[in-house]
Amino acid sequence: MTVAIHVENLTKRFNDLVAVDGISFDIEHGEIFGLLGPNGAGKTTTLSMLSTILKPTSGSAAINGIDIEHDEDGVRKSIGIVFQDQSLDEELTAWENMDFHGRLYRLAAEVRKQRTSELLQLVELEERKNDIVKTFSGGMRRRLEIARGLLHHPSVLFLDEPTLGLDPQTRNHLWQYIATLAREKGITIILTTHNMEEADRLCNRVAIIDHGRIIALDTPTNLKDGIGGDVVSIRTPNPEAIVASLNEPWVLRKEQHNGEVTISLQNAEHRISTIVTALNQRQIPIESISIHKPTLEDVFLSFTGKTIREQEADHKMNMRTYQRMMRH
Amino acid sequence: MDIIYTIWLRNMKRYIRSKSRIIGSISMPLFFLVFLGFGLNSVVQLPGLGGNYIVFLIPGMVAMSVLFTSVFSGIQIIWDKQFGFLKETLVAPVSRLEIMLGQTLGGATIAVLQGFMILVLSVFIGLHLSSLTGFLIALGFMILIGISFTAFGIAIASRMEDMTGFQLIMNFVIFPIFGLSGALFPISSLPAWIAPITLLDPLTYGVEGIRYGLTGFSQINPLISFTVIGGFTLVMTVLGAFLFRKIKF
Numbered sequence: 001m002t003v004a005i006h007v008e009n010l011t012k013r014f015n016d017l018v019a020v021d022g023i024s025f026d027i028e029h030g031e032i033f034g035l036l037g038p039n040g041a042g043k044t045t046t047l048s049m050l051s052t053i054l055k056p057t058s059g060s061a062a063i064n065g066i067d068i069e070h071d072e073d074g075v076r077k078s079i080g081i082v083f084q085d086q087s088l089d090e091e092l093t094a095w096e097n098m099d100f101h102g103r104l105y106r107l108a109a110e111v112r113k114q115r116t117s118e119l120l121q122l123v124e125l126e127e128r129k130n131d132i133v134k135t136f137s138g139g140m141r142r143r144l145e146i147a148r149g150l151l152h153h154p155s156v157l158f159l160d161e162p163t164l165g166l167d168p169q170t171r172n173h174l175w176q177y178i179a180t181l182a183r184e185k186g187i188t189i190i191l192t193t194h195n196m197e198e199a200d201r202l203c204n205r206v207a208i209i210d211h212g213r214i215i216a217l218d219t220p221t222n223l224k225d226g227i228g229g230d231v232v233s234i235r236t237p238n239p240e241a242i243v244a245s246l247n248e249p250w251v252l253r254k255e256q257h258n259g260e261v262t263i264s265l266q267n268a269e270h271r272i273s274t275i276v277t278a279l280n281q282r283q284i285p286i287e288s289i290s291i292h293k294p295t296l297e298d299v300f301l302s303f304t305g306k307t308i309r310e311q312e313a314d315h316k317m318n319m320r321t322y323q324r325m326m327r328h
Numbered sequence: 329m330d331i332i333y334t335i336w337l338r339n340m341k342r343y344i345r346s347k348s349r350i351i352g353s354i355s356m357p358l359f360f361l362v363f364l365g366f367g368l369n370s371v372v373q374l375p376g377l378g379g380n381y382i383v384f385l386i387p388g389m390v391a392m393s394v395l396f397t398s399v400f401s402g403i404q405i406i407w408d409k410q411f412g413f414l415k416e417t418l419v420a421p422v423s424r425l426e427i428m429l430g431q432t433l434g435g436a437t438i439a440v441l442q443g444f445m446i447l448v449l450s451v452f453i454g455l456h457l458s459s460l461t462g463f464l465i466a467l468g469f470m471i472l473i474g475i476s477f478t479a480f481g482i483a484i485a486s487r488m489e490d491m492t493g494f495q496l497i498m499n500f501v502i503f504p505i506f507g508l509s510g511a512l513f514p515i516s517s518l519p520a521w522i523a524p525i526t527l528l529d530p531l532t533y534g535v536e537g538i539r540y541g542l543t544g545f546s547q548i549n550p551l552i553s554f555t556v557i558g559g560f561t562l563v564m565t566v567l568g569a570f571l572f573r574k575i576k577f
């Protein structure tokens with residue numbers, strides 16, 4: 001396997017905010033690589049730097065060995081990108097959007113025509129090719145953008161939150177496309193998401209990113225195994241008491257957040273009665289208790305002490321404070 | 329060249345599809361022509377300028393149509409920014425200059441087409457096109473107005489984040505440029521202290537040039553008009569290209 005994307009100490013500052021903080025990783029050819037993290041973690045900023053839209057403050061990166069700062073056009077030719085926000089011309093038809101893209105990338109008329117019709121078939125939009133994009137649903141637009149991003153045969157495809165805002169069924173459908181693409185066309189895909197399930201199902205490897213830093217990077221399986229066998233979540237009015245009282249050696253990890261305690265352990269189904277008895281003896285009330293296999297959410301939680309959703313709420317609050325400050 | 333054509337082509341496709349925009353933007357100059365023209369025709373005397381107010385007004389309305397359409401086409405980039413489409417163009421391996429030139433030529437073409445429609449309609453209300461040369465001269469000036477003011481619109485749009493400043497630009501830049509240009513009245517009829525201001529207005533030379541082409545009369549030597557509006561076109565194109573290059577996305 002050879003390296004498709006090489007990133008070294010990549011950093012981006014916006015004034016005094018460090019949006020991306022010295023991240024490094026390598027992505028191999030044909031890999032689906034995920035950047036998983038809450039809103040504001042620095043995912044889009046990372047993709048923007050890799051696609052030459054933003055200049056890094058420091059650090060370096062190369063796509064297929066082409067340096068992102070020294071040969072912008074070289075990088076641009078070899079990547080396809082689907083932005084987080086829609087970027088289609090709504091007044092044009094699906095076909096015209098594709099055609100425009102093909103011309104921008106200087107594809108010959110024959111090639112343009114053949115690939116457009118091939119790709120529209122792939123994303124099942126062939127029948128709607130002459131319809132104005134304005135009439136398309138969110139899922140259709142996303143599929144069209146993916147098809148468009150592939151038109152110039154990039155060796156690397158960037159997908160920024162590809163399924164954000166789509167209904168579960170469309171999302172599932174899109175996941176299948178993306179998986180098929182990587183498998184059949186051998187394209188390297190780097191995608192960002194704050195959806196754990198997406199990262200888990202699609203990605204060969206996932207980098208968990210928070211506050212501009214990569215806090216964990218591995219295959220989803222290894223990340224989840226790192227937590228230890230099972231996770232027990234207990235909802236209670238008194239989480240501190242639980243954390244203080246559960247000191248058995250088989251408790252691998254304890255986290256407390258928002259009136260909930262999560263405990264990592266092996267063989268949870270055998271331990272649960274011990275836990276309940278212990279808490280009853282100490283008269284600690286239990287509102288609810290559940291056992292599940294670790295998810296990437298638990299991984300995120302174990303590294304940051306917060307769930308992705310909590311982290312996002314914090315980020316929003318900071319943004320609001322920031323905006324208020326700017327206004328005054 | 330192919331990239332410029334691509335951007336131009338997109339502009340044309342959108343234009344042809346926007347029937348309401350086509351009709352909307354010829355309606356105002358047409359309205360002016362009919363009401364101002366017929367209303368004032370019998371009252372206003374224009375010694376030495378062909379005498380007929382409608383015929384005097386027609387070149388002004390053609391210029392108006394080109395002016396407003398082109399500024400508007402340039403400013404459209406803000407929508408491309410807001411709807412995200414600009415990213416698609418800017419991330420492609422093409423130069424910003426090509427994109428900007430394509431946008432400028434697209435906007436100018438649309439503007440000239442709109443002006444041409446007014447010109448054709450004017451034939452029914454008293455315009456006599458005497459020579460092909462005259463028509464071509466008028467067309468040349470229309471093209472220059474179209475290019476310069478589309479580039480002007482692009483320059484403005486490059487510095488604006490959204491459409492909130494648009495009304496301000498319209499009221500304090502575009503309307504004064506139009507009002508001072510001698511599109512509605514002969515510049516010689518203005519009070520002595522305003523006349524120099526009209527000579528600072530680039531559109532004055534465009535209007536005068538079109539007027540010379542269509543009616544054979546003008547108060548400014550057409551060669552001077554050509555030099556000034558030509559120079560303005562060059563300056564605006566360079567300015568537009570410069571500011572467009574600096575757009576962040």
Ligand SMILES: Nc1ncnc2c1ncn2[C@@H]1O[C@H](COP(=O)(O)OP(=O)(O)O)[C@@H](O)[C@H]1O
Pocket residue numbers: 014017019037038039040041042043044045046
């Ligand atoms: N152009 C910008 N100027 C200032 N701050 C920015 C800019 N772009 C992003 N940021 C900030 O950088 C941080 C990372 O943003 P982003 O990369 O969009 O996160 P994500 O894509 O993970 O949600 C956020 O705090 C965001 O507010």
Ligand SMILES: [Mg+2]
Pocket residue numbers: 040043044045084160161
């Ligand atoms: Mg983002």
